Amino acid sequence: MSVAVRPRSRVSALPRLLRPAGEPTSLSAHVAHYGGLPRLRGEAEALIADVEASGLRGRGGAGFPTHLKLRAVRAGRSPIVVANGVEGEPPSHKDKLLMRTNPHLVLDGAVAAAAAVGARQIVIAVGRNAASARDSLAGAIAERARAGSREQFELVTIPDRFVAGEETALVHWLNGGPAKPAFVPPRPYEKGVRGRPTLVQNVETLANIALIARHGPGWFRELGSDDEPGSMLVTLGGAVGRPGITELESGSSLRDALERCDGFDESPQALLIGGYFGTWVPAARALDAPLSDAGLRPFGAALGARSLAVLPQQRCGVAETARIADYLARESAGQCGPCVFGLRAIADALTAIATCDSGAAAALKRVRRVAQQVTGRGACAHPNGATRLVESALAVFADEVGHHLSGYCSARSSESVLPVPHGPVEWR
Numbered sequence: 512m513s514v515a516v517r518p519r520s521r522v523s524a525l526p527r528l529l530r531p532a533g534e535p536t537s538l539s540a541h542v543a544h545y546g547g548l549p550r551l552r553g554e555a556e557a558l559i560a561d562v563e564a565s566g567l568r569g570r571g572g573a574g575f576p577t578h579l580k581l582r583a584v585r586a587g588r589s590p591i592v593v594a595n596g597v598e599g600e601p602p603s604h605k606d607k608l609l610m611r612t613n614p615h616l617v618l619d620g621a622v623a624a625a626a627a628v629g630a631r632q633i634v635i636a637v638g639r640n641a642a643s644a645r646d647s648l649a650g651a652i653a654e655r656a657r658a659g660s661r662e663q664f665e666l667v668t669i670p671d672r673f674v675a676g677e678e679t680a681l682v683h684w685l686n687g688g689p690a691k692p693a694f695v696p697p698r699p700y701e702k703g704v705r706g707r708p709t710l711v712q713n714v715e716t717l718a719n720i721a722l723i724a725r726h727g728p729g730w731f732r733e734l735g736s737d738d739e740p741g742s743m744l745v746t747l748g749g750a751v752g753r754p755g756i757t758e759l760e761s762g763s764s765l766r767d768a769l770e771r772c773d774g775f776d777e778s779p780q781a782l783l784i785g786g787y788f789g790t791w792v793p794a795a796r797a798l799d800a801p802l803s804d805a806g807l808r809p810f811g812a813a814l815g816a817r818s819l820a821v822l823p824q825q826r827c828g829v830a831e832t833a834r835i836a837d838y839l840a841r842e843s844a845g846q847c848g849p850c851v852f853g854l855r856a857i858a859d860a861l862t863a864i865a866t867c868d869s870g871a872a873a874a875l876k877r878v879r880r881v882a883q884q885v886t887g888r889g890a891c892a893h894p895n896g897a898t899r900l901v902e903s904a905l906a907v908f909a910d911e912v913g914h915h916l917s918g919y920c921s922a923r924s925s926e927s928v929l930p931v932p933h934g935p936v937e938w939r
Contacts, residue, residue: 524734526758527742528718530613535647538654541615548619549724551626555585558627558724565728566740567720571595571676571713572788572816574804577720580710583700585628587708592630593685594621596637596644596714597669597676600786601838601930603818605744606714608756610637610644613718614651620717622662623724628710633664636681640671671932673787673842674893678711680844691844692891715744735761739803743814747772749821749928750779759802766798768819777823781907783929785815787835788896791828791907794821811903820929827922828908829915831929832901833858833865838931839897846890853885854897861901864915871916878905 530536536544551558563578584590594617598606610617621633635652637645645668652664667685669675675690682703684690703709712720719741723731732740739761745768748754752773759768765782769775779794790812792800800806804813822828840854856877863874882898889895905912914921 525742525760527722527734528609528613528616528715528744529756529758532608532612535612535614535650536616538615538651538658541613545616545619545722546725548622548721551623551724555627555629558623559585561723561728562627562720563728565719565723565731566738567716567723567731568739569713570715570719570743570817572786574814577712577716580700580712581624581627584630584708584710587701590628590630590708590710591632591634591704592621592625592628593634593636593678593681593704593709593711594714594717595676595678595681595711596635596641596648597681598638598641599671599673599676600816600818601673601932602748602783602820603746603786603816605746605756605817607641607644609715609718609744610641611647614644614647615655616718616721617648617714618651618655618662618664619721619724620712620714620719621664623720624710624712624717627720628708630710631663633662634685634704635664635666636669636685637666638669638671638675673839674844674891677891679891681711682709689844691846692893693846694891736803736805738805743802743817745802746816746818747820748818748930749783750775750777750823750826751821752776762801762803762806764799765802765819768802769798769821775821775823777825779821780824780826781822781828783818783820783822783900784810784812786818787816787839787900788892789813789815789818789900789903791822791832791900791903793907822928825923826928827865827911827920827925828904829861829911830865830920830922830925831927832904832908833861834927834931835929836861836897836901839893839900843893844891847888847894849885849888849894850890853881853894856881857885857897857901864912865920867915867918867920875905875912875916 559581567577568574677692680690680692682699685704699709757771792810836858840858843850860874860877864871885894
């Protein structure tokens with residue numbers, strides 16, 4: 512099955528999602544470039560079938576098949592669609608850029624998803640630290656209203672917390688509670704915002720739904736592999752010539768991605784793939800690996816938040832990881848012992864190692880022990896993600912850990928490469 516009406520506007524292979532940086536794309540410019548969104552009334556099943564045939568997976572981190580979420584929410588009564596633009600990962604900025612420069616494509620995707628699941632209400636959730644993206648979306652919504660659109664959008668601002676964009680945390684906040692996650696039934700697709708079945712979908716995923724509704728699954732699959740088709744937005748940072756966001760074909764090599772940002776600014780030591788719940792990998796081994804979950808699996812890594820950061824040779828990976836671990840401990844939702852006490856113990860022990868403390872050897876044993884104790888025992892996935900990062904660091908920077916145990920650091924600079932926010936925790 513396919514959507515009955517599908518205008519075939521001419522859209523280049525890449526970029527599909529990104530528009531020229533600067534002012535947000537106007538509604539007229541958006542329609543001129545992409546064509547109008549097809550009329551989807553009565554075509555819900557056909558659209559979901561197209562999304563399934565496209566192989567689209569979520570672009571927010573988990574990579575869950577999009578059509579399964581659509582079908583699960585459609586099975587309920589009076590559903591709601593939540594466009595998730597809450598980008599809590601400090602090194603990731605792809606969603607902010609997409610919302611700021613191409614807001615109408617995000618809104619089109621939310622409208623198409625609403626048609627697919629039978630929803631009349633659409634909530635657009637944006638983090639407090641994304642003021643320009645929020646303003647761009649607000650302007651786009653107002654522009655549509657002036658053009659006579661009857662679409663019902665509610666634009667809301669979410670606290671800047673690492674875990675606030677997790678779907679259950681987002682639903683809790685929209686229902687008047689703190690932006691804290693939980694992994695207990697019912698799930699949002701069963702009972703979410705205002706007690707109704709809720710589709711929580713990342714904004715990049717929604718933008719792809721808008722394109723699939725226009726051009727179909729075959730067009731979407733012209734890029735990428737059979738298992739991981741399409742394109743994706745990636746944030747590139749650290750020791751690169753030109754940090755920023757680029758759009759890549761799924762399966763492009765890490766080397767290709769880095770060439771998009773003018774290569775390395777300094778000789779690379781390691782790469783952090785997937786954000787702060789991601790994995791450190793040695794640069795020499797991973798540069799030619801495909802940028803896909805399948806291609807990264809041999810390295811114990813995954814796309815995750817789709818951020819890629821380069822650590823140069825003269826920086827200390829142990830100190831860098833200790834800073835991130837401290838941040839993740841501070842970002843605990845405070846809902847369970849493994850997160851509250853376990854992550855703090857890991858962060859403090861890593862700091863002792865990073866500073867070449869006299870008790871570094873004992874601290875290393877403590878990190879390994881506590882990491883094993885907290886993995887899989889948290890109220891949410893926060894402890895799992897944090898320990899994944901730490902354990903990869905201990906493996907990749909094993910030689911440097913040994914130097915620290917001997918009382919010295921081989922790095923020539925103590926300056927941090929990766930961003931670590933500071934400030935009080937606000938959950939409301």
